[in-house]
Amino acid sequence: MTTPSLNPLHPHVPHDPHAPILEVEKLNVRYDGHFALENISFHLHAGERVAVVGPNGAGKSTLFKVVAGVLPPSSGEVKISGYGPRGHICIAYVPQRSQVDWRFPASVGDVVMMGRIGKIGFFRWPHRNDWDIVHAALEAVDMDSLAGRQIGELSGGQQQRTFLARALAQEAELVLMDEPLNGLDAPSQEAILSLLEKLRQEKITVMVATHDLGQAASHFDRVMLLNRRIIRFGPPHEVLTSDNLLHAYSGHAQLIKGADGTTTFADSCCDGEDENA
Amino acid sequence: MPNLIDIFIQPFSYAFMIRGLAASVIVGVVCAVVGVYVVLRGMAFFGDALAHAVLPGVALGYLISGGSRDTLFWWALGAAVLVALAVGRVSKHAQIREDTAIGIIFASMFALGIALISTVRSYTVDLSHFLFGDVLGVSGRDLILTAAFGAVILLAIFFFYKEFLVLSFDPVLSATLRLPSGLLNNLLFVLMALTVSVAMQTVGVALMVAMLVTPAATASLLTHRLWQGMLVSASIGAVSAVTGLYMSYYFNIVSGSAIVLTATFIFLLVFLFHPRRGLVWKRR
Numbered sequence: 001m002t003t004p005s006l007n008p009l010h011p012h013v014p015h016d017p018h019a020p021i022l023e024v025e026k027l028n029v030r031y032d033g034h035f036a037l038e039n040i041s042f043h044l045h046a047g048e049r050v051a052v053v054g055p056n057g058a059g060k061s062t063l064f065k066v067v068a069g070v071l072p073p074s075s076g077e078v079k080i081s082g083y084g085p086r087g088h089i090c091i092a093y094v095p096q097r098s099q100v101d102w103r104f105p106a107s108v109g110d111v112v113m114m115g116r117i118g119k120i121g122f123f124r125w126p127h128r129n130d131w132d133i134v135h136a137a138l139e140a141v142d143m144d145s146l147a148g149r150q151i152g153e154l155s156g157g158q159q160q161r162t163f164l165a166r167a168l169a170q171e172a173e174l175v176l177m178d179e180p181l182n183g184l185d186a187p188s189q190e191a192i193l194s195l196l197e198k199l200r201q202e203k204i205t206v207m208v209a210t211h212d213l214g215q216a217a218s219h220f221d222r223v224m225l226l227n228r229r230i231i232r233f234g235p236p237h238e239v240l241t242s243d244n245l246l247h248a249y250s251g252h253a254q255l256i257k258g259a260d261g262t263t264t265f266a267d268s269c270c271d272g273e274d275e276n277a
Numbered sequence: 278m279p280n281l282i283d284i285f286i287q288p289f290s291y292a293f294m295i296r297g298l299a300a301s302v303i304v305g306v307v308c309a310v311v312g313v314y315v316v317l318r319g320m321a322f323f324g325d326a327l328a329h330a331v332l333p334g335v336a337l338g339y340l341i342s343g344g345s346r347d348t349l350f351w352w353a354l355g356a357a358v359l360v361a362l363a364v365g366r367v368s369k370h371a372q373i374r375e376d377t378a379i380g381i382i383f384a385s386m387f388a389l390g391i392a393l394i395s396t397v398r399s400y401t402v403d404l405s406h407f408l409f410g411d412v413l414g415v416s417g418r419d420l421i422l423t424a425a426f427g428a429v430i431l432l433a434i435f436f437f438y439k440e441f442l443v444l445s446f447d448p449v450l451s452a453t454l455r456l457p458s459g460l461l462n463n464l465l466f467v468l469m470a471l472t473v474s475v476a477m478q479t480v481g482v483a484l485m486v487a488m489l490v491t492p493a494a495t496a497s498l499l500t501h502r503l504w505q506g507m508l509v510s511a512s513i514g515a516v517s518a519v520t521g522l523y524m525s526y527y528f529n530i531v532s533g534s535a536i537v538l539t540a541t542f543i544f545l546l547v548f549l550f551h552p553r554r555g556l557v558w559k560r561r
Contacts, residue, residue, distance in 0.1 A: 068449070069453065070449055087455070095447065104445075105317070105500060105503045106446060107501065118454035150501035166450075
């Protein structure tokens, strides 16, 4: 199947309903001669929730950016519902909170409306319908009462939910979240995770990069263990074994053998690294 | 003691003062609105460089036309657009940091400009006009150009409001929404270049960055939404222009300096006495 020719000002492609939501085939990304990602192949089905775990520098953000069509791969192929990512406006990328300028003069409503801009198009203004979608998205993440707040006045959990609402307003079918749980307190983490549960009912596919192996095991359908290559990809209990983890994290982690033969695993690299930069 | 109304009206019994006022207000507003993006995106240094890089273009035009000032606007415009797009390109592809690239282009262009102007005998007088502006020398034709280009800039900012908003806040979102980010970025650079050329005659090269940055920075302390920031910044720009021109008339100060100092004064007032975030209240 070939990609239809794209209008540069409105380059949106159709979806093939029979193709998987995401298909990655022999993907390589090279920076200055080094592999950031090597020979990555996998596919996701609509509505799946996948955790991507791996040490810092494993290529999680790179993978997300290639899937989102923001970064071109060196070789290999990414297909979203049968077509290359560059024609899709149904992919939402939720950045790490440390990557966002929280002093930016925008309200919660403004940020969520940004998700609509691809649909609104040039030289047009948000329609009533767009505002309805924005408010519905904010209601879905329980933030409608804060629509007028400046984004810097929000708590970390509220900031993360604002960006989820933006993904909903974008009518995203594939949501990529980079470390959404980092630096959040336990109740906020729970709130985000239960929102992901909601997204599954809407058939929205979610990929989450995380450092929390416990949550990866308990809240996700499949776990991808990544360290430039895919070490393992499958159900959590098959992937998160001490052998696999040792392989992926060699040098970054400690395995603690208990007296009773159990293995405890601690990811030593990144606790609370980005608390409100 | 003269009548208070006379104090306000008297300067404008001269046609050149009216033209000067109109040009200053237009420039004040346009700089202030474009400046909101300059401040938001941390491009103050870029704005300064752009202003200084106009000089060789202006100098070249000045030499070629044999001292006539009629075509200088177009020379400034050409130089500014060229430099804006060059910096955009260099910072994207080169192996050096953007601020380093800007520093090199900025200083060398400025040096080239001064070198060119210094070949003319009366260069100190001419140079000071380019560096500090010459509001009172605004001709009717200059005023029409200023108004026309000012309108073009403001219309572009208005029509691309939501795209520039996304591009400035979250470039990755702009890419995933498949907006033509490169084109939009270059458009914003070109708008900044147009602004600099429009403002050259009024505030001059040396003080331009203050007109771009100071009202917008003041507005950023007072507002939480982008469009509000633009309105407040534009008002501050306009008030500074008018006040500065009066000061220039009564105290015999160079108008560009007077306008910039007024804007700075407003900034300091807000910075110190902001109802919630003022420095004065924090000390207690």
